[in-house]
Amino acid sequence: LSSYNSDTLSWPNEDELNESNELNELNTSNISDVHNLDSESEKECGNEYELSTGTGNLKAHLRQIHRILPPEENNQNQSTKIASNQPSLHDFINKKTPLPTSKQDKITNRILAWIVDDLQPFNATTNNCFRDMILECELRFEFPCYDKLKEKLMQSVLFAEQQLKELLQTTMSSFCFTTDLWSQMHQPYIA
Structure with a gap:
């Protein structure tokens, strides 16, 4: 993928684009226009997708129609590896930091x-x-x-x-202790 806009996805050097049943079934995604970039000019794929839906259909469209595949697990680049080790947003927000x-x-x-x-x-x-x-x-x-x-x-x-x-x-130069000893029936006391 060479460029990504909030509502347009483009990629370089795509051969020909086929109209098929699969292409017609893939009609929703966050991407409104799918473009094929040529070195001299821009060619359009022709499919338009809703901005309000998920990107699963677009991913399937790129994989099935245009043969753009995600990188293999063992061939991931460094930025992908870092991203996969990051905590989710929920975990990050709810992380309990220790008290100093x-x-x-x-x-x-x-x-x-x-x-x-x-x-x-x-x-x-x-x-x-x-x-x-x-x-x-x-x-x-x-x-x-x-x-x-x-x-x-x-x-x-x-x-x-x-x-x-x-x-x-x-x-202290000196000190004094005072004691008081007395008793009452069955109750001795010293102070």
């Missing part, structure tokens, strides 16, 4: 802070309403497992412990 790790970690840390601050159990993250709320805010978020939450919690505890030690070493 910095954003994933930030949300996980916020969830962990909520668990600690509100004294929530770890299994609060498995609650469907909680998950729906988080996914409403960030659809690409992947919930961490218990082990990941525990690991991050231990990192936070160690960090807070280190910060407290540094604060006590740099600012």
